[in-house]
Amino acid sequence: MSISFDDIQSNQDSLASRKRLINGSAVDVNQLMPLKYRWAWEHYLNGCANHWMPTEVPMTRDIEIWRSSRLSQAERLVIMRNLGFFATAESLVGNNLVLAIFKHITNAECRQYLLRQAFEEAVHTHTFLYIVESLGLDEREVFTMYHSIPAIARKDEFEMKLTEALLDPDFSTESFEGAQKLLANLIGYYIIMEGIFFYSGFVMMLSFHRRNLMTGIGEQFQYILRDESIHLNFGIDLINGIKAENPELWTPEFEQYIIGLIKEAVELEIAYAEDCLPQGILGLNAAAFRDYVGHIADRRLERIGLPVLYRTPHPFPWMSETMDLSKEKNFFETRVTEYQSAATLQWE
Numbered sequence: 483m484s485i486s487f488d489d490i491q492s493n494q495d496s497l498a499s500r501k502r503l504i505n506g507s508a509v510d511v512n513q514l515m516p517l518k519y520r521w522a523w524e525h526y527l528n529g530c531a532n533h534w535m536p537t538e539v540p541m542t543r544d545i546e547i548w549r550s551s552r553l554s555q556a557e558r559l560v561i562m563r564n565l566g567f568f569a570t571a572e573s574l575v576g577n578n579l580v581l582a583i584f585k586h587i588t589n590a591e592c593r594q595y596l597l598r599q600a601f602e603e604a605v606h607t608h609t610f611l612y613i614v615e616s617l618g619l620d621e622r623e624v625f626t627m628y629h630s631i632p633a634i635a636r637k638d639e640f641e642m643k644l645t646e647a648l649l650d651p652d653f654s655t656e657s658f659e660g661a662q663k664l665l666a667n668l669i670g671y672y673i674i675m676e677g678i679f680f681y682s683g684f685v686m687m688l689s690f691h692r693r694n695l696m697t698g699i700g701e702q703f704q705y706i707l708r709d710e711s712i713h714l715n716f717g718i719d720l721i722n723g724i725k726a727e728n729p730e731l732w733t734p735e736f737e738q739y740i741i742g743l744i745k746e747a748v749e750l751e752i753a754y755a756e757d758c759l760p761q762g763i764l765g766l767n768a769a770a771f772r773d774y775v776g777h778i779a780d781r782r783l784e785r786i787g788l789p790v791l792y793r794t795p796h797p798f799p800w801m802s803e804t805m806d807l808s809k810e811k812n813f814f815e816t817r818v819t820e821y822q823s824a825a826t827l828q829w830e
C-alpha cells in the first residue's frame with residue numbers, strides 16, 4: 483500500500499498539534515519540524531539577524547572622556563552602579579535560563595530560541611567585562627557590586643528566590659503548584675528582570691549617548707536593549723502560550739500573587755534609581771524614574787492580560803528616538819547580515 487503525500491501531510495499536522503510548551507511528552511523534544519509555535523522560530527531568526535560582539539565597538543572616545551574631567555562624580559556613580567548591576571544580572575538571567583527554565587520547556591522550537599538567548603546573555607556579560615577592561619576599572623568592584631550595594635542586592639535576591647523554587651531535585655511541572663512556580667519564574671525573569679529591572683539602566687546609560695558622551699558604551703547598550711526587547715517578546719509569547727494551554731493555572735489567587743510580585747519589583751526598581759541618582763544628573767532625577775518605572779510596569783502588565791496599576795506618563799520620550807538604530811551610524815552596514823527587524827520591535 484502506498485502512502486500518499488496527503489497522508490504524510492496529515493500525519494505531520496497531527497504531530498505538530500500534539501506539541502506542548504510544558505509537560506509535552508507526546509512529541510520528541512528533538513524533533514523541530516513541523517513547527518507549531520512559529521513565533522518561537524521567528525524570535526530565533528530575529529536574534530540571529532542581530533548578531534553582534536562588544537569588541538567590534540571602538541572604545542577610544544569613551545576612554546578619553548572617562549580619563550578627563552568632563553564627567554561629574556554624580557555621572558560616574560550612575561555609570562558604575564549600572565555596570566555593577568548589569569554585570570551580574572546578565573549572568574543571573576543566563577543561569578536561570580539554562581538551569582531552571584530549559585529542562586521544563588518541552589518544545590523544540592522554544593528550546594532553539596532559549597539556546598540562542600543563552601548565548602546572547604553570555605555576549606552581554608562579555609560586554610561588561612570589555613567595558614571594565616577598556617576603562618581600566620576595578621573588575622572586582624564591578625563584578626561584586628551585587629553584594630556590596632543594597633539596592634542591587636535586593637533586586638538580585640528577589641530574582642534568586644524565584645530560581646530557587648525550581649532547583650529542588652524533586653521539582654516538576656506535572657503538579658499544579660510546580661507548573662505555577664514555573665510560570666512565576668518566567669514572569670519574574672522575562673517580565674520583571676528583563677522587562678522592568680533593566681529599563682532604568684537603559685535610560686540612564688543611553689542618556690549619556692544622547693549627550694554625545696560615552697558613545698561606545700551607549701552603542702553597546704543599544705544592541706543589548708534590542709536583544710532584550712526580543713527576549714521580552716519571546717517571554718511574553720511563552721507565558722501567554724502556557725496560560726492558553728493550561729488555563730486552570732491562572733487562578734485569581736495566582737493573578738494576585740503576580741500583581742504583588744510586580745508591585746514589589748516596581749518599588750525595588752525605584753529604590754535602585756534613587757540609589758543611582760542621589761542628586762540627579764542632567765535631565766534625569768529619581769522622581770522621573772518613579773513615573774517611568776510605573777509606565778513600563780503598566781505596559782508589561784497589559785501584555786500578560788493584567789490590569790494596569792500606575793497610569794504614569796513616559797518621562798523620556800527621547801528613548802524611542804535614541805533607539806531608532808537606522809538613524810545611527812549603521813554598525814551593521816559593513817556586515818554580511820544586516821539588521822533586518824527594526825520595524826517589528828517596540829521600544830519603550
Ligand SMILES: [Fe+2]
Nearest residue numbers: 572602603606
Ligand atoms: Fe541580557
Ligand SMILES: [Fe+2]
Nearest residue numbers: 575676710713
Ligand atoms: Fe536577556
